[in-house]
Amino acid sequence: xxxxxxPLNPKSVVTGLAVELRNVSVFYxxxxxxxxxxxxxxxxxxxxxxGPSGCGKSTVLRSINRMNDLVSGARVEGEIxxxxxxxxxxxxDPVEVRRRIGMVFQKPNPFPKSIFDNVAYAPRLxxxxxxxxxxxxxxRSLRQAALWDEVKSDLNxxxxxxxxxxxxxxxxxxxxxxxxxxxxxxxxxxxLDPIATQRIEELMRELQEHYTIVIVTHNxxxxxxxxxxxxxxxxxxxxxxxxxxxxxxxxxYGETAQVFNAPRxxxxxxxxxxxxx
Amino acid sequence: xxxDSKLPGxxxxxxxxxxxxxRGRLWKIFFxxxxxxxxxxxxxxxxxxxxxxxxxxxxxYEIDPLELTGGRPLDEVTDEELVAIIHQQxxxxxxxxxxxxxxxxxxSEFTTRPVEDVFEGQAYPEGTGELLIxxxxxxxxxxxxxxxxxxxxxxxxxxxQVAKEDIVQSWPLDWALFRFEMSEETRQQIDDIQxxxxxxxxxxxxxxxxxxxxxxxxxxxxxxxDDLERALIELKNSSxxxxxxxxFPDAELIRYHSWLDSVFLITPMSSFPEYAxxxxxxxxxxxxIVLVLFISLPIGVGAAIYLEEYANDxxxxxxxxxxxxxxxxxxxxxxxxxxxxxxxxxxAPITSGALFGFNVPQQTEARITYNIGRAxxxxxLPDVGYRALILGFEREQLSTLEVDNVLTALSENELARFTxxxxxxxxxxxxxxxxxxxxxxxxxxxxxxxxxNQRLADADFRRLVEAFFxxxxxxxxxxxxxxxxxxxxxxxxxxxxxxxxxxQYNALVNExxxxxxxxxxxxxxxxxxxxxxxxxxxxxIINTQEAxxxxxxxxxxxxxxxxxxxxxxxxxxxxxxxxxxxxxxxxLAISRAxxxxxxxxVVGASTFIAVDPDGLFAKFTALPIQIWQxxxxxxxxxxNIAAAAIIVLLVLMLLLNATAIILRNRxxxxx
Numbered sequence: 047x048x049x050x051x052x053p054l055n056p057k058s059v060v061t062g063l064a065v066e067l068r069n070v071s072v073f074y075x076x077x078x079x080x081x082x083x084x085x086x087x088x089x090x091x092x093x094x095x096x097g098p099s100g101c102g103k104s105t106v107l108r109s110i111n112r113m114n115d116l117v118s119g120a121r122v123e124g125e126i127x128x129x130x131x132x133x134x135x136x137x138x139d140p141v142e143v144r145r146r147i148g149m150v151f152q153k154p155n156p157f158p159k160s161i162f163d164n165v166a167y168a169p170r171l172x173x174x175x176x177x178x179x180x181x182x183x184x185x186r187s188l189r190q191a192a193l194w195d196e197v198k199s200d201l202n203x204x205x206x207x208x209x210x211x212x213x214x215x216x217x218x219x220x221x222x223x224x225x226x227x228x229x230x231x232x233x234x235x236x237x238l239d240p241i242a243t244q245r246i247e248e249l250m251r252e253l254q255e256h257y258t259i260v261i262v263t264h265n266x267x268x269x270x271x272x273x274x275x276x277x278x279x280x281x282x283x284x285x286x287x288x289x290x291x292x293x294x295x296x297x298x299y300g301e302t303a304q305v306f307n308a309p310r311x312x313x314x315x316x317x318x319x320x321x322x323x
Numbered sequence: 324x325x326x327d328s329k330l331p332g333x334x335x336x337x338x339x340x341x342x343x344x345x346r347g348r349l350w351k352i353f354f355x356x357x358x359x360x361x362x363x364x365x366x367x368x369x370x371x372x373x374x375x376x377x378x379x380x381x382x383x384y385e386i387d388p389l390e391l392t393g394g395r396p397l398d399e400v401t402d403e404e405l406v407a408i409i410h411q412q413x414x415x416x417x418x419x420x421x422x423x424x425x426x427x428x429x430x431s432e433f434t435t436r437p438v439e440d441v442f443e444g445q446a447y448p449e450g451t452g453e454l455l456i457x458x459x460x461x462x463x464x465x466x467x468x469x470x471x472x473x474x475x476x477x478x479x480x481x482x483x484q485v486a487k488e489d490i491v492q493s494w495p496l497d498w499a500l501f502r503f504e505m506s507e508e509t510r511q512q513i514d515d516i517q518x519x520x521x522x523x524x525x526x527x528x529x530x531x532x533x534x535x536x537x538x539x540x541x542x543x544x545x546x547x548x549d550d551l552e553r554a555l556i557e558l559k560n561s562s563x564x565x566x567x568x569x570x571f572p573d574a575e576l577i578r579y580h581s582w583l584d585s586v587f588l589i590t591p592m593s594s595f596p597e598y599a600x601x602x603x604x605x606x607x608x609x610x611x612i613v614l615v616l617f618i619s620l621p622i623g624v625g626a627a628i629y630l631e632e633y634a635n636d637x638x639x640x641x642x643x644x645x646x647x648x649x650x651x652x653x654x655x656x657x658x659x660x661x662x663x664x665x666x667x668x669x670x671a672p673i674t675s676g677a678l679f680g681f682n683v684p685q686q687t688e689a690r691i692t693y694n695i696g697r698a699x700x701x702x703x704l705p706d707v708g709y710r711a712l713i714l715g716f717e718r719e720q721l722s723t724l725e726v727d728n729v730l731t732a733l734s735e736n737e738l739a740r741f742t743x744x745x746x747x748x749x750x751x752x753x754x755x756x757x758x759x760x761x762x763x764x765x766x767x768x769x770x771x772x773x774x775x776n777q778r779l780a781d782a783d784f785r786r787l788v789e790a791f792f793x794x795x796x797x798x799x800x801x802x803x804x805x806x807x808x809x810x811x812x813x814x815x816x817x818x819x820x821x822x823x824x825x826x827q828y829n830a831l832v833n834e835x836x837x838x839x840x841x842x843x844x845x846x847x848x849x850x851x852x853x854x855x856x857x858x859x860x861x862x863x864i865i866n867t868q869e870a871x872x873x874x875x876x877x878x879x880x881x882x883x884x885x886x887x888x889x890x891x892x893x894x895x896x897x898x899x900x901x902x903x904x905x906x907x908x909x910x911l912a913i914s915r916a917x918x919x920x921x922x923x924x925v926v927g928a929s930t931f932i933a934v935d936p937d938g939l940f941a942k943f944t945a946l947p948i949q950i951w952q953x954x955x956x957x958x959x960x961x962x963n964i965a966a967a968a969i970i971v972l973l974v975l976m977l978l979l980n981a982t983a984i985i986l987r988n989r990x991x992x993x994x
């Protein structure tokens with residue numbers, strides 16, 4: 047912990063980049079799931095990862111806050127630079143990384159606890175016990191997540207009693223309670239109806255002011271609507287000794303308007319036009 | 324079904340379809356039969372237990388209660404008169420009732436402490452607080468009983484202590500319901516048959532005088548007699564009343580009697596089924612279960628957390644997990660053997676409490692001495708004086724009940740055997756020394772007889788005791804008794820021991836004392852609880868693992884994603900979510916432990932405990948032990964109370980299982 051105190055202060059470095067991936071490959075045991083991804087994540091921008099199923103976009107997302115560490119046998123090669131320091135350097139504690147780089151999952155997954163306890167979960171992990179402080183944090187987070195007005199009268203209600211869209215916004219409130227730098231969102235709206243999806247998208251635009259957001263999505267309209275930058279991943283295949291292996295690679299990265307309107311790669315154009323995937 | 328099918332299809336397909344449906348129907352019938360058989364078996368079990376628990380009894384009094392009350396029904400006798408009658412009939416033994424029922428001091432201090440101590444918190448005549456119990460007038464002692472004991476209890480005392488009620492026969496509920504009444508015809512037939520039996524018997528007697536002449540006739544009559552007797556047996560076994568009419572015409576017949584009542588729950592053991600209760604067994608069970616819970620829950624949950632959350636997937640942990648799963652299936656008696664070998668013997672200083680100053684060595688020495696006597700068929704106990712000296716007691720201590728623990732090791736049968744051959748003086752001395760044990764038939768004023776110098780023991784016995792002491796191999800008394808041949812060998816080798824000088828003899832006794840410290844009896848509540856805790860540990864571990872595995876992976880991810888450490892994730896998310904599963908698993912495991920009998924028998928549960936267990940290091944009995952023990956007795960009444968105890972055990976288990984269900988529902992609703 048002590049070793050990372052200094053380098054992880056975001057205010058001290060002004061590069062315009064929140065995170066930078068350099069030649070990142072992700073392995074599960076001997077299997078290489080993603081190969082040689084290099085791309086910048088710009089500060090206070092929304093970056094979207096798109097691509098067909100199995101292209102490794104979620105794997106790359108999860109490696110940014112070291113969630114892949116939880117999968118036994120998972121291994122990352124290359125560097126993920128956060129404020130000038132490699133997140134995979136030996137002295138870096140993944141717990142510290144995840145506190146700086148929060149995550150929202152595909153399926154809303156609030157804890158079976160009250161709304162208050164859900165949002166206060168991360169602050170309590172840091173040792174904050176004072177009820178008033180916690181209350182302030184909960185209110186601010188719920189307001190930022192645009193959920194406050196709907197739940198303020200009943201913070202003791204179980205988080206599981208909310209609707210799907212509300213649950214997902216609760217999960218966002220929970221993720222921003224400790225004010226991370228970056229929020230990773232793994233298809234945050236794929237389990238929601240169109241109205242709830244729209245609210246989440248609006249919310250992302252509002253959060254952009256304070257946070258850097260990376261979103262994985264299957265929905266290309268969504269990527270087009272909300273993101274500033276888009277990274278397109280695709281599947282590569284090779285036959286080695288008669289066995290077919292597949293892995294994901296980054297095909298194209300650029301401003302969203304450019305990727306969708308004037309893709310540099312033919313693959314990207316095919317994918318966006320719906321010709322595969 | 325397929326025959327009416329309008330759908331076009333190939334013939335072979337339709338045939339096959341019919342076959343497939345038929346097979347399904349057969350299996351369905353098989354499954355339905357299984358559940359019906361299971362339900363029938365369960366119903367039969369319940370009916371059987373209930374049948375034994377309720378039913379008819381025939382009560383006979385040694386002294387007719389009406390005779391005691393001067394012909395008035397018990398209801399019309401006032402409390403005062405009741406107490407006076409009891410006092411008059413019991414004489415000095417009245418004090419024993421006061422001591423057993425009301426005294427709050429140690430029985431040994433009953434006669435040496437002032438009334439205000441002995442009956443602290445209870446009513447006693449004004450101005451008598453400073454006096455000793457022996458200095459009270461008859462009216463005073465009556466006052467104490469009268470003012471502290473309820474009416475039903477007084478009546479019970481009269482019936483049990485004075486009238487000496489005895490249940491001469493009991494019948495199960497089906498008899499009470501369906502085979503209770505005796506028809507007039509049966510009665511007539513019985514009378515007839517009995518008259519004929521009497522007549523024939525007298526005729527046979529007559530004929531006996533002329534045996535030579537009437538042999539043939541006698542044979543004939545005897546054959547008739549046999550037939551009649553057979554008929555009588557058949558008739559008297561046809562209904563409750565008939566049996567009562569034939570065998571116990573003087574006994575009072577109660578059609579519906581419940582063996583299970585509140586008194587049964589709060590009364591300690593007794594060798595008489597009508598007075599026996601399960602208080603000590605319930606307390607033993609409660610002690611053990613609470614201890615088991617405290618031992619196995621933290622260890623089991625801890626182990627499960629380690630295996631699920633921390634352990635790597637390597638061969639060592641896989642072997643360990645497989646072994647835990649296998650351990651859950653190991654027969655319980657094997658845990659009993661393990662408990663005996665390790666907890667009772669190897670860890671005896673801990674499980675007996677000797678390390679912490681409990682269970683003083685005298686008790687063990689007394690037990691060894693007693694065991695020697697038993698092994699050679701020598702009645703040790705009548706010779707209280709000698710035995711006490713062997714144990715190193717001062718003669719004065721005899722009356723202060725220092726050695727009463729020894730007697731709790733005796734079963735009531737052994738007690739009866741010892742007392743059967745005593746003369747009145749021996750009996751009195753014996754009783755005086757061990758007053759707090761209920762003795763079957765003391766007919767003297769036992770408190771009045773002082774402990775006199777008893778005859779010294781036979782030289783034979785002395786020699787054998789000393790031979791035993793000289794033969795010091797731990798294996799000998801591992802089970803409390805030496806094996807027959809090794810013991811005899813030891814005796815033969817030490818014939819000269821009788822020539823020992825007093826100094827040598829004392830040295831020998833001191834040796835024994837050192838020795839017995841090492842062989843204290845570890846058959847305590849603690850040992851039993853540890854054994855049962857080991858037994859259910861694998862079950863708790865497996866259940867907890869399942870509960871932890873059932874926690875959705877998304878909770879785990881969410882927690883880690885928020886920057887929780889592994890421990891924080893376990894403590895704040897995984898355990899709270901898994902707790903209903905852990906609790907229900909634990910409660911089910913505990914209810915298994917409650918019913919376990921075999922390991923407790925092996926570990927050394929006592930079958931007759933009349934004193935409440937007073938801590939971790941007390942000897943113990945438990946409900947299943949008591950049921951097992953009672954059900955092996957020949958008398959039918961013991962089977963009745965065994966059935967009543969089974970109901971208590973079943974209710975206890977149902978309560979536990981209900982708790983498990985309630986807990987599960989409550990926790991799952993909260994989410």
